[in-house]
Amino acid sequence: MKDFFKNEWRLFLQDMEAIGSAFMGFFSRKEEPLMIAAAPMQEPAIEETKEYVPDEVDYKVETYFGENLQELQQSFCGERTQHDVLREYAQFFKPYGESAEMCQNAFQKYYDRHALKMAVNEFPVEQARIIQNNVDLFIQGQEIFGEKGQFIDSRVDTIFEKAGIEQVNKMINILGEADGQGLNYQGERTFSEAICHMVDNGIKMGKDEKLITPIRKALEDKLNDVHTSLRSHEDWNDDYQALLSQERKYLYALNRIEQYETEERIAEFESKLNELDVVI
Numbered sequence: 001m002k003d004f005f006k007n008e009w010r011l012f013l014q015d016m017e018a019i020g021s022a023f024m025g026f027f028s029r030k031e032e033p034l035m036i037a038a039a040p041m042q043e044p045a046i047e048e049t050k051e052y053v054p055d056e057v058d059y060k061v062e063t064y065f066g067e068n069l070q071e072l073q074q075s076f077c078g079e080r081t082q083h084d085v086l087r088e089y090a091q092f093f094k095p096y097g098e099s100a101e102m103c104q105n106a107f108q109k110y111y112d113r114h115a116l117k118m119a120v121n122e123f124p125v126e127q128a129r130i131i132q133n134n135v136d137l138f139i140q141g142q143e144i145f146g147e148k149g150q151f152i153d154s155r156v157d158t159i160f161e162k163a164g165i166e167q168v169n170k171m172i173n174i175l176g177e178a179d180g181q182g183l184n185y186q187g188e189r190t191f192s193e194a195i196c197h198m199v200d201n202g203i204k205m206g207k208d209e210k211l212i213t214p215i216r217k218a219l220e221d222k223l224n225d226v227h228t229s230l231r232s233h234e235d236w237n238d239d240y241q242a243l244l245s246q247e248r249k250y251l252y253a254l255n256r257i258e259q260y261e262t263e264e265r266i267a268e269f270e271s272k273l274n275e276l277d278v279v280i
Contacts, residue, residue: 060090064104064132065111077120085121092183093132102142103135106150110135124165130172131156133185134192155199163211171211174260175253190253194218216257223250 054062058069065086072083096103110131117123131138131152139150160168168191176187197203197218205214226247233240 057087057091060093061086064090064093064107066108080121082119085119088121089118089123089125089128092129096136098136099139102139102150105148106139106142106152107132107135109150110152124160124168126165126169127160130168130188130192134189137189137192137196140196153199156195159195159198159205159211162205167211171215174212174256175215176256190219190249191215193222197222212257212261216254219250219253219257223247223254226250 052069052073054069061067061072061083062069067082067086069083072086073081075082077085111118111128114123114128118128135152138152138156142150145151163171172184172187172191174187175190176184178184178187194215195218198205198214201218201221203214203218205211226243230240230243230247233243
């Protein structure tokens with residue numbers, strides 16, 4: 001009987017030990033699986049903010065418009081920033097060849113006058129480029145206005161608005177050949193000279209008149225002025241050669257206008273013949 005009770009007591013203690021181990025295992029931290037335990041702790045990813053590096057176009061935006069790049073990048077026009085909008089305008093601006101300070105003064109005033117339309121991209125990009133690239137022509141003779149007195153005559157804008165940018169672009173392509181980028185700096189230069197002459201001499205564009213008519217008149221006037229100057233020169237000097245260069249330029253532009261008008265008349269004649277064939 002004594003041995004029986006000893007055996008029962010031993011079994012009781014074994015049962016209690018098993019229950020205690022289970023109890024501790026339930027409330028203790030579970031061991032991590034080997035793959036998880038072996039994996040190193042990863043630091044949270046930190047996004048690097050790259051500093052914006054201005055390029056040549058940004059330099060033009062700052063120089064010719066006098067704007068702050070950081071402020072432009074924080075100002076939006078729809079889904080685009082003001083920075084993007086003004087980059088489009090400034091992309092093909094050229095350094096001022098001469099009278100840089102006077103040119104900058106005049107163009108800065110021109111930009112200030114049209115800044116709101118440019119901000120919403122309603123001002124023709126080509127018009128801004130033509131004015132900036134040829135601003136030295138538009139301020140000729142304005143030295144007398146003193147420091148920062150130079151400006152672009154508002155009648156220049158009147159011609160652009162009356163003709164419309166499509167007709168302006170067409171006229172420029174008539175006057176000269178475009179380069180590999182599709183830009184026609186030669187045509188723009190001749191066009192600008194003609195516009196300046198129109199403004200200075202009161203040549204206006206009629207109500208239902210195409211732009212080609214007053215432009216041709218202005219170029220004919222300038223060619224006649226060159227011929228008058230050539231007749232007064234007796235020496236074959238630099239001035240004489242410069243006049244010859246101008247003569248060739250205006251003759252070239254007028255010949256291109258004549259060629260365009262001839263092709264246009266031929267096209268109209270062929271169109272009428274086709275209409276007659278349909279009727280017959």
